Amino acid sequence: MSEEKQVKLFALNSNLPLAHKIAEELDLSISEAEVNHFADGEIQIQIGESVRGAEVYVIQSVADPVNTSLMELMIMVDALRRASAATINVVMPYYGYARQDRKARSREPITAKLIASLLEMNGIDRLITIDLHADQVQGFFNIPIDHLIGAPLLANYFFSRKLVDDDLVVVSPSHSGVSRARKFAELLKAPIAIIDNRDDANNEAGPSSIIGDVAGKRAIIVDDIIDTGVSMSTSSQALAFAGAKEVYGVATHAVLSADSVDILRNAPIKELITTDTINVPDNKQFSKLTQLSVGPLFALAIERIHNNEPIEDLLRSKDNLDVQL
Numbered sequence: 001m002s003e004e005k006q007v008k009l010f011a012l013n014s015n016l017p018l019a020h021k022i023a024e025e026l027d028l029s030i031s032e033a034e035v036n037h038f039a040d041g042e043i044q045i046q047i048g049e050s051v052r053g054a055e056v057y058v059i060q061s062v063a064d065p066v067n068t069s070l071m072e073l074m075i076m077v078d079a080l081r082r083a084s085a086a087t088i089n090v091v092m093p094y095y096g097y098a099r100q101d102r103k104a105r106s107r108e109p110i111t112a113k114l115i116a117s118l119l120e121m122n123g124i125d126r127l128i129t130i131d132l133h134a135d136q137v138q139g140f141f142n143i144p145i146d147h148l149i150g151a152p153l154l155a156n157y158f159f160s161r162k163l164v165d166d167d168l169v170v171v172s173p174s175h176s177g178v179s180r181a182r183k184f185a186e187l188l189k190a191p192i193a194i195i196d197n198r199d200d201a202n203n204e205a206g207p208s209s210i211i212g213d214v215a216g217k218r219a220i221i222v223d224d225i226i227d228t229g230v231s232m233s234t235s236s237q238a239l240a241f242a243g244a245k246e247v248y249g250v251a252t253h254a255v256l257s258a259d260s261v262d263i264l265r266n267a268p269i270k271e272l273i274t275t276d277t278i279n280v281p282d283n284k285q286f287s288k289l290t291q292l293s294v295g296p297l298f299a300l301a302i303e304r305i306h307n308n309e310p311i312e313d314l315l316r317s318k319d320n321l322d323v324q325l
Helices: 016-026 066-082 111-122 135-140 151-160 175-188 230-241 260-265 295-306
Strands: 007-011 033-037 043-047 055-059 087-092 126-130 145-148 168-172 192-195 218-226 246-254 271-275 289-292
Touching: 007 016, 016 055, 016 295, 033 066, 043 066, 055 066, 055 295, 066 087, 066 111, 087 295, 111 135, 126 295, 135 145, 145 295, 151 175, 151 246, 151 271, 151 289, 168 175, 175 192, 175 218, 192 230, 218 230, 230 246, 230 260
Parallel strands: 007 055, 055 087, 087 126, 126 145, 168 192, 168 218, 218 246, 246 271, 271 289
Antiparallel strands: 033 043
């Protein structure tokens, strides 16, 4: 009898297209599981095959509907643990609640920590995710975390289309995002600029002050999440007003809530490049939106983890090996 554990992939409802891409890259099939919702919203999961002694990977983004996606994941982990899976590895392309990672005001919860505690108490062995809102969320866990980086994939889009030249500038939409923009700028060998985004009741048009030179430049606004689209839209307006010749938007996670699609469609953005960590339904697709797949990246990470190999080279850009992310 082989001592090597059998690998099984399970996909829940939040991002089935990405799960199938990961499975295809690994040359594995999605294991059988049935997820049912009762009329009152209760979730029932039935695993359709034996997982006893298996190395299991559960693919689920905690995205819209956020709480339903989280409960599906928690119930699935409980089912796997009770079915004697050897290891339970959660692949969470989008870590919902990661924005609530600190106590900014009195009597506030730290919900990102709560999610980590719930996952650990439920018995997961490892978390694999990408571009957490704040790197320090990894410290909320006492189990192995494999934190992948989307910047090399997103930067490659510009390298492959010959858009990297002396006219390029990378823009942070706020002071808090400067570190992220600086890393992306290093990959593209470009300078950075910062939108001086301050709360001003008299400024209905949004931010207009920009630190750095953007006139006549191809500007790339870099963020981790696009939620309402307001930050990306107002930043692009400020850049256009300051004389940028083209504006691109880049973000790993396309939450695209509420009327964000209309806001972004009408913004002076030539193209919005994101990844498929969150499944964007057909009614939220629009001509400016380009989605790159993180399926191959997650598949390589799963393969390396299974073989007890390092994932360090997955965190580097093949277009600029000099940059350590």
